[in-house]
Amino acid sequence: DARVTQTPRHKVTEMGQEVTMRCQPILGHNTVFWYRQTMMQGLELLAYFRNRAPLDDSGMPKDRFSAEMPDATLATLKIQPSEPRDSAVYFCASGLSRGNTGELFFGEGSRLTVL
Amino acid sequence: RKEVEQDPGPFNVPEGATVAFNCTYSNSASQSFFWYRQDCRKEPKLLMSVYSSGNEDGRFTAQLNRASQYISLLIRDSKLSDSATYLCVVNLNTGGFKTIFGAGTRLFVKA
Numbered sequence: 001d002a003r004v005t006q007t008p009r010h011k012v013t014e015m016g017q018e019v020t021m022r023c024q025p026i027l028g029h030n031t032v033f034w035y036r037q038t039m040m041q042g043l044e045l046l047a048y049f050r051n052r053a054p055l056d057d058s059g060m061p062k063d064r065f066s067a068e069m070p071d072a073t074l075a076t077l078k079i080q081p082s083e084p085r086d087s088a089v090y091f092c093a094s095g096l097s098r099g100n101t102g103e104l105f106f107g108e109g110s111r112l113t114v115l
Numbered sequence: 116r117k118e119v120e121q122d123p124g125p126f127n128v129p130e131g132a133t134v135a136f137n138c139t140y141s142n143s144a145s146q147s148f149f150w151y152r153q154d155c156r157k158e159p160k161l162l163m164s165v166y167s168s169g170n171e172d173g174r175f176t177a178q179l180n181r182a183s184q185y186i187s188l189l190i191r192d193s194k195l196s197d198s199a200t201y202l203c204v205v206n207l208n209t210g211g212f213k214t215i216f217g218a219g220t221r222l223f224v225k226a
Binding site: 031033035041042043045048055056091093095097102103104106107108109 | 149157159160202212215216217219
């Protein structure tokens with residue numbers, strides 16, 4: 001079964017440390033999304049890419065977060081420096097856009113705890 | 116105001132009950148609509164798309180009212196296995212497909 005793969009699954013770090021999360025989208029998918037989920041805010045869209053080009057990262061705190069797609073098989077989300085309020089589950093999702101629609105397939109998420 | 120708003124619930128219903136979830140969206144550029152389901156500590160998965168004419172998939176019926184910017188999901192004959200969080204989702208027409216999720220409505224179905 002094709003699936004989105006995220007690493008690490010769990011990460012505990014201390015405030016101020018750099019955190020990098022990685023995502024391997026489903027082969028052939030042309031759109032990749034990063035979401036953050038907390039109990040209070042639900043699923044927040046942080047950034048998304050189409051054909052590796054960033055389309056919108058307005059949901060992301062620019063001073064500490066960055067998202068990239070160095071190639072079609074890898075998307076990264078980096079937090080530097082991390083803060084306790086960044087503790088959340090970070091989901092990557094990929095899809096094949098047909099016009100402006102398409103089902104998203106999610107990875108299992110990276111659970112981040114910043115102490 | 117959030118772009119997609121849902122009643123967070125929780126909805127507690129007995130097996131066999133009919134339950135309805137509502138969702139409103141604020142951006143008239145929203146082009147396509149979905150319901151996703153998320154089990155506890157799992158990733159969201161597509162439940163069904165929502166079409167303007169309304170659509171049904173077994174015990175699940177989805178409706179869309181573009182004029183009121185309102186989406187609904189009806190679950191008939193609830194099963195214990197329907198217990199989950201139901202996420203309302205809209206795609207915005209922005210040249211890509213910007214996919215926005217509501218915060219979700221929690222459903223507990225009890226025996």
